[in-house]
Amino acid sequence: xxxxxxxxxxxxxxxxxxxxxxxxxxxxxxxxxxxxxxxxxxxxxxxxxxxxxxxxxxxxxxxxxxxxxxxxxxxxxxxxxxxxxxxxx
Numbered sequence: 001x002x003x004x005x006x007x008x009x010x011x012x013x014x015x016x017x018x019x020x021x022x023x024x025x026x027x028x029x030x031x032x033x034x035x036x037x038x039x040x041x042x043x044x045x046x047x048x049x050x051x052x053x054x055x056x057x058x059x060x061x062x063x064x065x066x067x068x069x070x071x072x073x074x075x076x077x078x079x080x081x082x083x084x085x086x087x088x089x
Contacts (some may be wrong), residue, residue: 001028001054001055001060002029002031002032002035002052002053002055003015003026003027003029003053003055003060004026004027004028004029004035004052005051006017006020006048006050006051007049007051009037010050016040018083019034019070023070024069025070025071026069026070026071026072026073027065027071028055028057028061028072029073029074030050030074030075030076031075032052032054033065034076034078035052036052036080039051041081041082042082045082049083056065058084073074
């Protein structure tokens with residue numbers, strides 16, 4: 001699986017979005033192309049340059065469970081777009 005980080009700041013954490021409750025949710029992409037496409041959409045919305053990082057999915061999912069961090073697995077059948085600032089206002 002693949003996650004997104006800010007290029008050059010990979011050690012500082014992964015890209016996540018806030019859900020309707022304000023909780024951070026980590027996006028885990030099954031396909032590298034989908035992660036790259038989402039990164040390009042973020043950059044078009046003036047986000048910093050993003051880096052697609054391949055991760056061991058079992059390890060990361062276990063870490064998310066240990067720290068009670070929410071995540072969602074993005075499959076090739078899913079369509080995701082970057083949230084607007086007004087999405088949860």
